[in-house]
Amino acid sequence: MEKRVLIRAGLRRHRGAVLSLMLLAALTALALCGVLAVSQSARMYVNSETARLGMGDMTLWVSGAGDGAALAGDAANVPGVTGVRAQQIIYSEYEIGEQESDSEGQLIAYDPANFAYKMLESDLSGYADAPQDIAPGELYAGAAMRSMFGLDVGETITFPIARSGGKVTFTVAGHFEDPLMGSSMTGMKSFLISKSDYDAIAKMIGDAGSNGLARRGQMIHVDAGGAMNAAELSRAILEHTSIGAHLEFSHSAGVLRGFMLTLHNVFSGLMAAFAAVLLLVTLVVLGHAIGAGIEQDAADMGRLAAMGADSGLLRGVQLGMYALGIAPGLALGLAASGPVSAALLAMTVDTTGLLVPARVPVGLCVAVLVAAVALLVGFIWLRTAKIAHLKPIEAMRGTNRTAAKACATPIGSMLALSLAVRQVASGARRYAGVVLTALLLTLFASMTGRIASWLGPSGEGLMDAFNPADLHIAAQPMGDTPIDAVDTVIMQHSEITDRYALAMPSVSVNSVNMTANVITQPERFHMLAGETCMGEDEIVVTEFVAADLGVSIGERVNIAGPRGSGAYTITGIYQCANDMGANIGMSREGYIRIGEDRPQIWCEHYFIADPQRQGEIMAALGETFGGDVYLHENSWPGLFGILAAMDALTMAEYLLTAVFVLVVTMLTGGKLLLFERRDLCILRAMGMSSTRLRVSFALRFVFAGAAGALPGTAAGAIVTDPLAGYLMRLYGISNFASKPGALALVMPGLMVTAMFAVFGYAASAGIKRADLGGLIAGE
Amino acid sequence: MEAILSARGVHKTFPGSENRVLSDVNLEIMPGEFVAVMGRSGAGKSTLLYALSGMDAVDGGQVFYKGKDITKLAERDMARLRAKEFGFVFQQAHLVSSLTLLENAVVAGHLAGAKDARAEAESWLTRVGVAGAIGRLPHQVSGGEAQRAAIARAMMGALGLLFADEPTGSLNKRSTQDVLDILSTISAGGQTILMVTHDVRCAMRAGRVLYLEDGKIAGEMQLEPYSENADLRGREARLTAWLSALSW
Ligand SMILES: Nc1ncnc2c1ncn2[C@@H]1O[C@H](COP(=O)(O)OP(=O)(O)O)[C@@H](O)[C@H]1O
Numbered sequence A: 001m002e003k004r005v006l007i008r009a010g011l012r013r014h015r016g017a018v019l020s021l022m023l024l025a026a027l028t029a030l031a032l033c034g035v036l037a038v039s040q041s042a043r044m045y046v047n048s049e050t051a052r053l054g055m056g057d058m059t060l061w062v063s064g065a066g067d068g069a070a071l072a073g074d075a076a077n078v079p080g081v082t083g084v085r086a087q088q089i090i091y092s093e094y095e096i097g098e099q100e101s102d103s104e105g106q107l108i109a110y111d112p113a114n115f116a117y118k119m120l121e122s123d124l125s126g127y128a129d130a131p132q133d134i135a136p137g138e139l140y141a142g143a144a145m146r147s148m149f150g151l152d153v154g155e156t157i158t159f160p161i162a163r164s165g166g167k168v169t170f171t172v173a174g175h176f177e178d179p180l181m182g183s184s185m186t187g188m189k190s191f192l193i194s195k196s197d198y199d200a201i202a203k204m205i206g207d208a209g210s211n212g213l214a215r216r217g218q219m220i221h222v223d224a225g226g227a228m229n230a231a232e233l234s235r236a237i238l239e240h241t242s243i244g245a246h247l248e249f250s251h252s253a254g255v256l257r258g259f260m261l262t263l264h265n266v267f268s269g270l271m272a273a274f275a276a277v278l279l280l281v282t283l284v285v286l287g288h289a290i291g292a293g294i295e296q297d298a299a300d301m302g303r304l305a306a307m308g309a310d311s312g313l314l315r316g317v318q319l320g321m322y323a324l325g326i327a328p329g330l331a332l333g334l335a336a337s338g339p340v341s342a343a344l345l346a347m348t349v350d351t352t353g354l355l356v357p358a359r360v361p362v363g364l365c366v367a368v369l370v371a372a373v374a375l376l377v378g379f380i381w382l383r384t385a386k387i388a389h390l391k392p393i394e395a396m397r398g399t400n401r402t403a404a405k406a407c408a409t410p411i412g413s414m415l416a417l418s419l420a421v422r423q424v425a426s427g428a429r430r431y432a433g434v435v436l437t438a439l440l441l442t443l444f445a446s447m448t449g450r451i452a453s454w455l456g457p458s459g460e461g462l463m464d465a466f467n468p469a470d471l472h473i474a475a476q477p478m479g480d481t482p483i484d485a486v487d488t489v490i491m492q493h494s495e496i497t498d499r500y501a502l503a504m505p506s507v508s509v510n511s512v513n514m515t516a517n518v519i520t521q522p523e524r525f526h527m528l529a530g531e532t533c534m535g536e537d538e539i540v541v542t543e544f545v546a547a548d549l550g551v552s553i554g555e556r557v558n559i560a561g562p563r564g565s566g567a568y569t570i571t572g573i574y575q576c577a578n579d580m581g582a583n584i585g586m587s588r589e590g591y592i593r594i595g596e597d598r599p600q601i602w603c604e605h606y607f608i609a610d611p612q613r614q615g616e617i618m619a620a621l622g623e624t625f626g627g628d629v630y631l632h633e634n635s636w637p638g639l640f641g642i643l644a645a646m647d648a649l650t651m652a653e654y655l656l657t658a659v660f661v662l663v664v665t666m667l668t669g670g671k672l673l674l675f676e677r678r679d680l681c682i683l684r685a686m687g688m689s690s691t692r693l694r695v696s697f698a699l700r701f702v703f704a705g706a707a708g709a710l711p712g713t714a715a716g717a718i719v720t721d722p723l724a725g726y727l728m729r730l731y732g733i734s735n736f737a738s739k740p741g742a743l744a745l746v747m748p749g750l751m752v753t754a755m756f757a758v759f760g761y762a763a764s765a766g767i768k769r770a771d772l773g774g775l776i777a778g779e
Numbered sequence B: 001m002e003a004i005l006s007a008r009g010v011h012k013t014f015p016g017s018e019n020r021v022l023s024d025v026n027l028e029i030m031p032g033e034f035v036a037v038m039g040r041s042g043a044g045k046s047t048l049l050y051a052l053s054g055m056d057a058v059d060g061g062q063v064f065y066k067g068k069d070i071t072k073l074a075e076r077d078m079a080r081l082r083a084k085e086f087g088f089v090f091q092q093a094h095l096v097s098s099l100t101l102l103e104n105a106v107v108a109g110h111l112a113g114a115k116d117a118r119a120e121a122e123s124w125l126t127r128v129g130v131a132g133a134i135g136r137l138p139h140q141v142s143g144g145e146a147q148r149a150a151i152a153r154a155m156m157g158a159l160g161l162l163f164a165d166e167p168t169g170s171l172n173k174r175s176t177q178d179v180l181d182i183l184s185t186i187s188a189g190g191q192t193i194l195m196v197t198h199d200v201r202c203a204m205r206a207g208r209v210l211y212l213e214d215g216k217i218a219g220e221m222q223l224e225p226y227s228e229n230a231d232l233r234g235r236e237a238r239l240t241a242w243l244s245a246l247s248w
């Protein structure tokens, strides 16, 4: 009862601090629950959609087996396999306007009775009714095609089915959701067409014979009830069926889902790091608010102790008071995380290809928030410990207030400056909150900055995750064009500083088909662990392959190519997310043992002296060689969606940093003004102008902010890479390393300090109003 | 009859000074008594009061309240004693600045375990004459009103012993009279009071006066119970004469 009266009085007195903490708690909870909601919703949705469509544990892409019924039947008889479903597809390159695809697309015969894909509304905001049939000449494309190729409803897309005029053009009737390969992160792209168009194209292919460009095939979805891992299932199928002879490639459900979720995971990784920092800053602010509050309330606490209140009650009142701010804040954040994550998920439909319904995992969020509350409560209890040692009479006299330490900084003619220095130096403890907050926020901002610089202005960082080695421009002659001709064009614009060749033939590793990145300079591979493959019997594999095949560094695998097979030792793990990570790396010497070395397989990779002119060079090459030389650079169309989303996220983060700095400055400033009311009044009575006092006041925050920003910058330099790298790895990006420039290095600290200066000046507005009557302020 | 409060050999030295503020204090307070402790400014009167009431620690000696040595009590038990048995009035009102006058008394009542804290608080605040200001915060009332509210707050619950330290020290003449009259009334109602003061007009309200000097009780004077119609001038004169003899 008395507790309630005291808590109410405390809330009255510390309204600002409690409301600020409510805001911080809400933002922290929003970030925490937002991460959970986005990552969980996306994961659950992809799982449930692949299950609903019956995609099984593994999907095998085959070709050249007629309608594939025999293969599907064989697969169903493999021991351990519980279900097999097949989809009729046609592999074909495609052209949208001037753009050509860089890999084959898949035309899927629409079969709503067995594969009930969801159709999206034209603005991608909801679902439209799925049609009974797709009209001839129309197709449905994934939503990601919109951001990648600008493929809107009504646009056309052309598939070169056979040489000499065998092109088929479709009009986009709408977009559909493909939970298997709908993301812009996936290289393969799917399109739904009518059964009659499918049959017509299949006939065209048959008629074209050796002039055919497209191929007929099937997707075979194999379900083993989750009883076998990918390698076991793959081995069983290849052992018991003749699928191997027709196999284009195969991917386990886990790998496919991983790629569908890459974008969500990038977001979640960043947000998780963000949320952790916010929680820390909230703790610091809370600690500071409690410390300052106790200092302010010491006399009252002494009086209450004289009345017989024990320290348990007094601490309980503090706890209750702050809990009343924090608990609704957390609830608010939790409530807001629903709409906010829904908005985030909706914003990214045209890159993720999925309209993920935001479902806040309330149980999990509550569990996380309860843990956060436990942390905060424990912290409050610790932070209020000194109340237990409070001697009533001392507290009432005010002798408990730590007297400003005698600190002989000189008071010079620059009064505002020297007063600020004196105040910060002698009351250092009171600025601890500012220093710590500046430290953490600088750390956080520099982390964001470094992630942005990892990503690069055009997403090179992410691209590096997909390319086995760095490059500026890559060119592969399709016909008889000699590579020297390409060199000549490039050198008209910029010097070539270095070059290497890369081929990407198919091989089978322990009977599993995958791509081999064959390189003339193996030292260029992006290594994650171990050594690169310099010897002719050495290879490197991706983390996915290592996990999928259950192999590790030092082990030997058997690799078969067009000319034979051989045993190779795995010398390292490298990063290449191409083909969803189902690839290995080897040297040219290594590949020649099992494959043939024809000039046509090599793609020349160039480094140019003036990367600024890359766009210009690409345009010139395109113009000179047209379709005769296949060109690509370190970018791909889905990237810009990610970059835009990252930019928005970075902006939001800086905004939140500003909010936190504002709250901390207002809190600290308010308390300081309260404690120093007498001194400030005296200084004004002595003739110091209020503007000068305010400048002096703001300067204190500059000093305290800089005192935190400096170690924050240093800490950022040290911990960002391992911390962000660790979190990124949790979410599937395994080669995070930032390489910031000098400006990116100092910018966050400068920004944070500047924010403190501005808000410090704003917080001191009270000085202007302070009346000199405050001088004789008694009780 | 047994003493409600007694001190044996109490001594105390403040850290950082070599002089003992209290060197060997022995005294006894009987139930229902109104005892005043006098002494020059700086003699250690306040220190003694806080030592006797457990508000501050002592270096040695014992303080018995109702037969129990309170110097050995744990923080929680000491808090309970202050809540239920002791009441304090200081030179400054020391009202909790964030609580209204009423809330100050209500909280004290709850701490003391009062059955109907609010009604009792209103009743006491009315008896000390601040009924019109009970909803105000301490900084919104005069010094005299605040001090009267502080007495009301101290009286909440079934009080064992009321401690007062210069209760009129910061009041004007008019308010001083009001506060002393309230104390006299309370005392006449049977309340045990221990008051320290250097003011003869305060001390003459007491039934017994102790004199503190050099950290010890150096003298003691018994007076007849105070009443409004007693010979006040004669009482004051006798007290002054006694004090003069004690080098006052
Ligand atoms: N917290 C303290 N620290 C050090 N010395 C103190 C403290 N409080 C009081 N004193 C000293 O103890 C002596 C007695 O003080 P006090 O009990 O307040 O005297 P009185 O109340 O009789 O005027 C004085 O000399 C005073 O300076």
Ligand SMILES: [Mg+2]
Pocket (backbone or CB within 6 Å): B045, B046, B047, B165, B166
């Ligand atoms: Mg005193």
